[in-house]
Amino acid sequence: MFLPGAIALWAAFLSLVASTFFYFRSVRGHQEARAWARQAYGLATTAILIAAGVLVYLIVTHDFRIHYVFSYSDLSLPTRYLVATLWAGQEGSFLLWLVWGMLVGLPLIRYAQHYEDRTMVVYNLAQISLLLILLRQSPFRFISDLTAGQVPFDGQGLNPLLQNPWMTIHPPIMFLGYAATAVPFAFAVAALWGRRYDEWAKASLPWALVTVVTLGCAILLGGYWAYVTLGWGGYWGWDPVENASLVPWIASAALVHGMILQRARGRFRKLNFSLAILAYVLVVYGTFLTRSGVLADFSVHSFVDLGITGWLVGNLAGAMVLGFGALLWRWREIPTEPGDEPFFSRTVFFVVAIAALLGTAATVLVGTSAPLITRLATKTSQVGPSFYNRVILPIGIVLATLLGTVPFLQWKGTSKDFRKRLLLAGGLAIAAGVVSLVAGAHGILYVMFLLASLFAFFSNLLKTWDEVRQRRFRAAGGYLAHVGLGLMLAGIIISSAYDRSEKVTLALNQSRQVMGYTLTFKGVDKPTPTAREAMLIEVKDKNGSTYVARPRMFRNEKTNQMVANPDVHVQLTHDVYVSPIEFDPGRLPEHGDTLDIGKGQTGKIGPLEITFDGFEMAGKHSETGKVTIGARLTVKGRGQTQTVIPAMHAAGPGEFTAVPVEILGFKGATVALNGVNANTGHVRLSVTGFGGGGVAKSAVLHQGNALTYKSVTLTFDDFDLSDFDPEANKINIGAVLKITGGQKPGEITPRFHGGEGGPRYEDAEIPGLPGVKVRTGKMDPNEKTVEIQVLDPDAPADQGEPMRFSVDVTVKPMIGLLWSGLVVLLAGGIMAVIRRGDEFSTAIAAQSGSSA
Amino acid sequence: MNRRMVWTIVGIVAIIGFVAFGAGAFKSNLTPYVSFQQARATSDAVQVAGKLVQGSDLFDEKASVLRFDIQDDHGDVMRITYKGLKPGNFHEATQVVAIGRFRGGALDAEKLLVKCPSKYQGLDQKASTS
Numbered sequence: 001m002f003l004p005g006a007i008a009l010w011a012a013f014l015s016l017v018a019s020t021f022f023y024f025r026s027v028r029g030h031q032e033a034r035a036w037a038r039q040a041y042g043l044a045t046t047a048i049l050i051a052a053g054v055l056v057y058l059i060v061t062h063d064f065r066i067h068y069v070f071s072y073s074d075l076s077l078p079t080r081y082l083v084a085t086l087w088a089g090q091e092g093s094f095l096l097w098l099v100w101g102m103l104v105g106l107p108l109i110r111y112a113q114h115y116e117d118r119t120m121v122v123y124n125l126a127q128i129s130l131l132l133i134l135l136r137q138s139p140f141r142f143i144s145d146l147t148a149g150q151v152p153f154d155g156q157g158l159n160p161l162l163q164n165p166w167m168t169i170h171p172p173i174m175f176l177g178y179a180a181t182a183v184p185f186a187f188a189v190a191a192l193w194g195r196r197y198d199e200w201a202k203a204s205l206p207w208a209l210v211t212v213v214t215l216g217c218a219i220l221l222g223g224y225w226a227y228v229t230l231g232w233g234g235y236w237g238w239d240p241v242e243n244a245s246l247v248p249w250i251a252s253a254a255l256v257h258g259m260i261l262q263r264a265r266g267r268f269r270k271l272n273f274s275l276a277i278l279a280y281v282l283v284v285y286g287t288f289l290t291r292s293g294v295l296a297d298f299s300v301h302s303f304v305d306l307g308i309t310g311w312l313v314g315n316l317a318g319a320m321v322l323g324f325g326a327l328l329w330r331w332r333e334i335p336t337e338p339g340d341e342p343f344f345s346r347t348v349f350f351v352v353a354i355a356a357l358l359g360t361a362a363t364v365l366v367g368t369s370a371p372l373i374t375r376l377a378t379k380t381s382q383v384g385p386s387f388y389n390r391v392i393l394p395i396g397i398v399l400a401t402l403l404g405t406v407p408f409l410q411w412k413g414t415s416k417d418f419r420k421r422l423l424l425a426g427g428l429a430i431a432a433g434v435v436s437l438v439a440g441a442h443g444i445l446y447v448m449f450l451l452a453s454l455f456a457f458f459s460n461l462l463k464t465w466d467e468v469r470q471r472r473f474r475a476a477g478g479y480l481a482h483v484g485l486g487l488m489l490a491g492i493i494i495s496s497a498y499d500r501s502e503k504v505t506l507a508l509n510q511s512r513q514v515m516g517y518t519l520t521f522k523g524v525d526k527p528t529p530t531a532r533e534a535m536l537i538e539v540k541d542k543n544g545s546t547y548v549a550r551p552r553m554f555r556n557e558k559t560n561q562m563v564a565n566p567d568v569h570v571q572l573t574h575d576v577y578v579s580p581i582e583f584d585p586g587r588l589p590e591h592g593d594t595l596d597i598g599k600g601q602t603g604k605i606g607p608l609e610i611t612f613d614g615f616e617m618a619g620k621h622s623e624t625g626k627v628t629i630g631a632r633l634t635v636k637g638r639g640q641t642q643t644v645i646p647a648m649h650a651a652g653p654g655e656f657t658a659v660p661v662e663i664l665g666f667k668g669a670t671v672a673l674n675g676v677n678a679n680t681g682h683v684r685l686s687v688t689g690f691g692g693g694g695v696a697k698s699a700v701l702h703q704g705n706a707l708t709y710k711s712v713t714l715t716f717d718d719f720d721l722s723d724f725d726p727e728a729n730k731i732n733i734g735a736v737l738k739i740t741g742g743q744k745p746g747e748i749t750p751r752f753h754g755g756e757g758g759p760r761y762e763d764a765e766i767p768g769l770p771g772v773k774v775r776t777g778k779m780d781p782n783e784k785t786v787e788i789q790v791l792d793p794d795a796p797a798d799q800g801e802p803m804r805f806s807v808d809v810t811v812k813p814m815i816g817l818l819w820s821g822l823v824v825l826l827a828g829g830i831m832a833v834i835r836r837g838d839e840f841s842t843a844i845a846a847q848s849g850s851s852a
Numbered sequence: 853m854n855r856r857m858v859w860t861i862v863g864i865v866a867i868i869g870f871v872a873f874g875a876g877a878f879k880s881n882l883t884p885y886v887s888f889q890q891a892r893a894t895s896d897a898v899q900v901a902g903k904l905v906q907g908s909d910l911f912d913e914k915a916s917v918l919r920f921d922i923q924d925d926h927g928d929v930m931r932i933t934y935k936g937l938k939p940g941n942f943h944e945a946t947q948v949v950a951i952g953r954f955r956g957g958a959l960d961a962e963k964l965l966v967k968c969p970s971k972y973q974g975l976d977q978k979a980s981t982s
Contacts, residue, residue, distance in 0.1 A: 379884035387881035503916035
């Protein structure tokens with residue numbers, strides 16, 4: 001255990017316990033204890049911040065003795081990802097949650113007023129439950145079994161999928177949302193405890209809104225992250241980890257509406273107590289689902305079981321007993337007032353909307369928990385995305401319709417311009433719907449959902465406009481949020497129900513038609529050896545406008561994991577989404593012929609005369625520190641003379657890669673520098689692409705097996721190891737082949753020369769077939785097999801295989817509505833947070849003013 | 853009957869209807885974990901898990917599907933076809949879970965899950981000394 005960190009955690013724990021104790025004393029009438037309780041809370045906050053600071057320090061300074069640092073970071077990570085490592089793992093993310101929890105508590109203490117003592121007792125308990133997990137599974141523990149002085153050189157590194165700018169902002173926002181759900185919970189339990197059933201709803205409404213805004217923002221950022229960088233093809237997959245944040249978000253949205261309802265009508269107290277407790281319990285339940293490993297078989301990114309399952313179950317049980325226990329305890333005392341509103345009233349619509357939201361939450365909850373539920377009854381099973389889509393679609397239609405109607409309803413009836421406004425909004429929605437039908441929308445439920453979303457959009461837009469015109473800017477926040485929601489719903493349904501997708505394999509420089517686009521694979525872009533490869537695909541649409549898509553596919557060197565990033569081309573009406581499937585680097589042409597020449601010497605291959613003029617060391621194209629050797633050649637042929645410089649690049653220790661260079665004027669002809677003999681100053685060149693010398697036939701022969709070419713039968717007799725002595729660096733192997741059936745029976749021995757100077761083939765001509773040669777390929781002395789190739793000048797030269805890249809091309813219509821809707825929703829949400837926060841402070845000020 | 857009672861009844865009917873609808877969808881969408889043998893014997897959607905047979909994966913360009921084989925603990929091998937994109941950690945996976953129906957000699961997967969080697973396994977062996 002790293003002591004400073006562990007001490008900070010324990011100090012935080014003890015301070016929180018003390019704070020809880022003193023708040024409890026204060027509840028019991030010892031008011032002087034409150035000051036101590038606040039101080040203890042401040043101390044705990046400081047200690048948690050120190051703990052987080054210590055962990056960041058350990059990560060940034062690469063203290064790989066620490067298990068957490070070793071597991072999630074390494075020396076190669078840039079600073080921003082080192083800081084993000086704080087929340088990359090299980091323990092760190094609990095710590096981040098706790099940091100937010102403690103920070104949220106500070107304004108909570110300031111504004112809780114007469115609820116403070118009881119609220120903080122409950123709130124502290126929620127923080128303690130998180131802290132207990134960290135004390136059990138400390139981020140500061142050392143790697144076990146290390147003896148003194150043993151420190152790993154380097155860590156295991158951060159999952160390459162997480163090395164992404166979104167990683168630096170998505171989790172912090174998410175955990176702020178989680179932390180904020182504890183506030184309405186604490187208020188609700190405190191209100192039940194102290195029998196003050198009304199004002200708590202007003203006090204915690206801003207916090208519930210904070211949860212809705214931050215969790216909603218985080219969920220969609222996560223979706224956007226998945227969409228633009230992970231290449232999963234979409235922004236939402238109904239994965240348990242996604243669902244675990246969606247359910248509390250929906251419950252919090254229901255809570256916000258319940259609280260507004262209670263504020264306006266002075267009713268529905270029981271509903272709000274239930275919702276506030278439920279939202280927090282769902283967060284704790286989601287934590288249990290995703291952090292305990294119970295769903296490890298069902299999620300693409302559930303965390304590994306760390307042995308904290310018992311604690312998570314304990315926390316869940318604790319939250320449920322505390323919350324629902326308090327509710328049952330006071331249930332009969334909570335005042336209820338019957339109301340009698342007509343159907344077309346905001347009150348009834350809010351209730352129906354809350355019911356629909358809860359139905360959605362329940363659907364997602366049941367679906368996500370399917371493995372746990374079915375484990376009790378039958379075989380462990382899960383449900384697929386179609387379950388969610390099928391069940392939620394009809395609820396969505398109901399919700400969107402309510403959303404469109406409610407702006408023009410009063411709490412107890414309709415507003416006077418109700419009909420006119422709704423007709424206008426409905427008309428606009430139908431007009432937009434007709435446009436989308438012309439554009440190809442189909443499917444009765446989808447179209448209904450689309451119409452309802454458009455209706456919600458236009459209706460809330462009209463209302464926002466009305467509010468702004470009457471200069472009631474603050475009231476516009478809620479409607480503006482719903483304008484965004486309407487846009488988002490429309491974007492979701494259009495982009496997911498009407499997307500088109502096709503898979504295609506593109507060979508280098510060949511064009512293919514895909515859904516009206518012409519795609520041409522232009523090769524791999526790797527400007528520097530350390531850059532991540534991008535595949536260049538030229539995409540040309542029907543109108544002839546062109547762009548270059550750059551999907552990426554590269555291997556993370558640390559983990560050797562393939563990472564694929566899609567290319568998203570954003571347009572006004574649709575996104576073109578190109579996602580990599582598979583990359584085949586192709587095959588260079590088999591070496592047609594080789595030349596071994598010294599400086600100033602000339603060799604002949606086919607119609608070419610090649611002269612080696614000298615070496616070209618580390619030219620201007622090479623990277624500093626990388627060894628590059630080039631050979632300057634003069635190539636004469638068909639009346640042309642040209643200079644070409646094929647080069648070898650150091651690929652690793654003792655390893656070189658040869659890059660073939662084209663010979664102009666001869667289609668498909670290339671020359672490559674394959675070896676350099678430092679002693680003799682000779683270079684070995686391989687030249688491809690001339691009319692003949694291609695592989696006419698090849699086979700792998702066991703001893704005694706035969707291959708027939710034209711009239712000649714070649715039988716593999718044995719290896720010739722007469723000049724094979726690896727210790728003397730003589731790696732010369734021959735394959736003895738018996739010739740039968742031709743005009744001149746006999747024996748030939750093509751050889752392979754390894755060792756000094758690199759590999760070289762010594763081909764053997766088949767007697768009776770002029771120019772036809774036999775070459776050895778792979779040889780396996782243990783299995784007694786040899787691969788032989790028959791090279792015939794009449795056979796076409798091997799062209800190799802071009803590189804090929806398989807991609808999935810998806811056109812997602814109107815997905816921009818989703819993201820722009822999100823921005824509008826957030827803007828409206830933030831306005832609402834400010835408005836409700838102010839309302840509460842004003843109410844408090846008025847109260848203290850009147851009591852003074 | 854007063855209005856309150858009407859609403860209560862409408863509410864209860866709506867809730868019962870929704871629960872029935874949801875339960876039906878839930879039941880029809882369940883995919884149980886089964887052995888390869890059971891998967892071959894049924895036409896229902898199921899899920900199977902096994903180790904990827906290294907080198908067996910191939911992107912079939914003509915059919916636009918990814919094909920690969922997985923092997924269970926008993927050595928039984930099953931061919932999987934998948935229309936979607938290859939998951940990111942596919943080759944490093946210790947286990948591949950495929951969800952779909954068995955059709956024509958292969959499991960036609962709608963969804964793939966890959967499980968990667970736990971970061972916590974073999975940790976102490978990997979820790980080198982300085």
